[in-house]
Amino acid sequence: MARLPGLTTGWMASRFVTDLLIDARLRGTTDLIHNVVGVASSTRQETAVKFIDDFVRPAQKEECIAHGSFESLLSRDDIDVVYISTPHSSHYENCLQALEHKKSILCEKVLTINATQARKILDRAKQENLFVMENNWLRFLPISTAIRKYIESNKLGDIIRVYADLSYGENPESWPEGHRSINPDLAGGCLLNIGIYxxxxxxxxLYHTLPSDLRQKPKIQSLMSLYSAAGVDETSTVIMELASPPHGKHKAHGIATTSFRTDWDPNKCQDSVPCVRILGSKAELQVLGGPASRPQTIRIIPQLRGNAKSRRQMSGAKGTKQDDIEVINFGPPGEPGGGRGMFWAADEVGRSLRDKEVESKNMPWNETLLMMEVLDEVRRAGGLHYPEAIEKI
Structure with missing residues (x-):
């Protein structure tokens, strides 16, 4: 049983807690039970009370206590792990506060604003022997786990290129002034908010699927367009070179794109445009059925060798028939059982705590730091600087 309190009562927290309290047996999980034992609001206790009434009490019988401050909640000694879902700009401060109270942490992505802050959090956690995990819930979805296994098994061959896009298709001008997505004081911009997917x-x-001795830090090139009204990025493109999985024989390129203004799925069909393409020497794997943050389907298309003329002549050859294309539908990320699929990450936390691990094997600290270093480099190259108040340590 994982006893978990939450810091803040916002949109993300409501969805996480709703998922967390879905009967775990519906998704085949029988070794864990999650309980929310406390909720803290940064504004007033009444907000925490309403959050509990709306999202906790309808789903669990165990008592959940409302707290009017983070300090009050963190002072309790009957909790296993603290879930932090404050704005990005507060993660560093809130994580340090939790560690000072000897509490393990599940923190929403991104873990901090920059790599220096993240390194300090993880160094402190190591010193205190406390578990910390960034809640990059995409990493724990069954579809992500399956795709990593496809790559590691060499079914796709040597991976040469990965394309991934998550873009909104909205105009920042339509958002009110101070909207969290474009507010520099809250670490706004598309890169840290949706580009991380x-x-x-x-x-x-291209990194996690390689044996540890073959992994390389990526070479990075990037471009960023800033939204002049707020000074945060509205479109970012990142190109990385890494060793190619599964054996590191070649170089692979990863292209990650994100934008507020364009749309990953312009005709809202979801199955017409892959949000992710993984190109191997044997086959291409396409990810469809939703945005890159919560896709549902994979399609594996065998590679047909030969020049353009021979391809036309081989119209009946292997690789040109629909029967040769493998399609697997995983369903919505929360199936079976419903929800948005955030409980897969919570299950990882529960098992890690049970096994007395301080970091997740599927979301290890070195990969959290690598992500923060990539984000730092892309922001540096693009001229995206946040206020010193949220960048400092």
Missing amino acids: SLTWVLQC
Whole structure:
């Protein structure tokens, strides 16, 4: 049983807690039970009370206590792990506060604003022997796990290129002034808010799937367009070179794109445009059925060898028939059982705590730091600087 309190009562927290309290047996999980034992609001206790009434009490019988401050909640000694879902700009401060109270942490992505902050959090956690995990929930979805296994098994051959895009298709001018997505005081911009999903696909496919002795830090090139009214990025493109999985024989390129203005799925069909393409020497794997943050389907297309003329002549050859294309539908990320699929990451936390691990094997600290270093380099090259108040340590 994982006893978990939450810091803040916002949109993300409501969805996480709703998922967390879905009967775990519906998804085949029988070794864990999650309980929310406390909720803290940064504004007033009444907000925490309403959150509990709306999202906790309808789903669990165990008592959940409302707290009017983070300090009050963190002072309790009956909790296993703290879930932090404050704005990005507060993650560093809140994580340090939790570690000072000897509490393990599940923190929403991104873990901190920059790599220096993340390194300090993880160094402190190591010193205190406390578990910390960034809640990059995409990494724990069954579809992500399956795709990594496809790559590691060499079914796709040597991976040469990965494309991933997550873009909104909205105009920042339509948002009110101070909207969290474009507010520099809250670490706004598309890169840290939605671009991290595109980057996650690149790194989980081209870094995590390699044996540790073959992994290389990526060479990075990037371009960024800033939204002049707020000074945060509205479009970012990142190209990385890494060793090619599964054996590191070649170089692979990862292209991660994100934008507020364009749309990954312009005709809202979802199955017409892959949000991720993984190109191997034997086959291409396409990810469809939703945005890159919560896709549902994979399509594996065998590679047909030969020049253009021979391809036309081989119209009946293997690789040109629909029967040769493998399609697997995983369903919505929360199936079976419903929800958005955030409980897969929570299950990882529960098992890690049970096994007395301080970091997740599927979301290890070195990969969290690598992501933060990539984000730092892309922001540096693009001229995206946040206020000193949220960048400092």
